[in-house]
Amino acid sequence: MTKFFFGNWVTRIYLFAVAITAVILIGANLATGDQEPSFAAIYLIGLTAPVSVIFAPIALLGDGWPAIGMLWGSVVAGLLLNTLLINTIVGEVGRFRSRRA
Numbered sequence: 001m002t003k004f005f006f007g008n009w010v011t012r013i014y015l016f017a018v019a020i021t022a023v024i025l026i027g028a029n030l031a032t033g034d035q036e037p038s039f040a041a042i043y044l045i046g047l048t049a050p051v052s053v054i055f056a057p058i059a060l061l062g063d064g065w066p067a068i069g070m071l072w073g074s075v076v077a078g079l080l081l082n083t084l085l086i087n088t089i090v091g092e093v094g095r096f097r098s099r100r101a
Contacts (some may be wrong), residue, residue, distance in 0.1 A: 004083065008090045011083055018047050018079055041071055048078025 006012055025040040045052045055074035 004087065007087055009085050010090050013067050014047075014082065014086060018044070018075075021047055022075070032100035044075055045071075045078075048075050048082060071081075 005015060021040065021044045025044055028040050052074040055070065055077060
């Protein structure tokens with residue numbers, strides 16, 4: 001499982017960017033005392049697109065606890081799918097390079 005998430009440097013950079021954006025979102029919510037998704041959620045949804053855009057568009061999130069659950073659920077789903085795609089693409093490029101050498 002560790003190799004899936006931290007197997008190559010591209011995946012590490014992607015996970016670091018998503019983690020920093022999530023920390024900024026949580027920090028902004030704690031600083032303002034408001035638990036609703038803020039403007040920082042747009043960056044988080046953008047980083048984990050296309051899955052998060054499909055499941056949690058900002059215009060449809062609304063207010064209340066379902067919005068928070070939809071946001072974080074869609075971000076986690078997008079993160080997992082994008083990590084899988086990045087690992088697959090980088091793995092194929094690595095196999096292609098080793099065949100050419």
